[in-house]
Amino acid sequence: MNQKITKxxxxxxxxxxxxxxxxxxxxxxxxxxxxxxxxxxxxxxxWIFAPVWTTLYILMGVAAGLVWNKMDSDRINVRKGLQFFAIQLGLNFLWSYLFFGLHNPLLALAELILLWLMIFETYVIFKRVDKFAGILMLPYLAWVSFAGILNAAIFWLNK
Incomplete structure (x- = not known):
């Protein structure tokens, strides 16, 4: 299989x-x-969350793979972008634990702000390396923006 597709x-x-x-x-x-x-x-x-998140995980994975494939031509930005990508992916997982595992919408909201910033920074760097990879991150950024509003509303309604 092609090495680019494998990545x-x-x-x-x-x-x-x-x-x-x-x-x-x-x-x-x-x-x-x-x-x-x-x-x-x-x-x-x-029922909407599973298909949306599956789609977003696929899009962000393709984006990161496209960026990874540019390692030879833009090593500094690729490394930085993939580091931010890994951080935001960890924060993505952490949000689920904070909100659903700990039942703590306020802590999850605070963490989600950091997650959004990491996604945005990942988008900026990905766009610099590969414009299409940057575009693939936009639905994720939009969904997490919506999730932040939803998270804030749930916190407010249940405090």
Whole structure:
């Protein structure tokens, strides 16, 4: 298999694994705790989250794979971009633990602000290395922006 495709598939698989383990953390709370919370009128139905996150993990994995494939031509930006990518991926997982595992919307919201900043910085660097990779990060940035508003509303309604 082409080495470039292998890199993309490796990062996509890593992102999907992070999503899978995040799902394990959320599964119990989705049935026990989350239904007890007051939610804003714009709260999406639960079934929407799995396909949206799966799509986002695939898009961000492709983006990181495309950037990784530019290592020979822009080593400094590729390394920096992939470092930010790894940090935001870890923060992505941590948010699930804070919100659904610890049942702490306020702490999750504070962490989500840091996550958003890391995604934005990843986007900026990815765009510098590969414009298409940057574009692939935009739906993720938009969804996390929406998630931040939703998280803030849930905190506010349940404090």
């Amino acid at each position: 993309v598939l490796m990062v996509v698989a890593t992102c999907l694994c992070i999503g899978y383990f995040s799902g394990i953390i959320t599964r119990q709370s989705i049935t026990d705790w989350y239904p007890t919370l007051e939610k804003p009128f714009f709260n999406p139905p639960n």
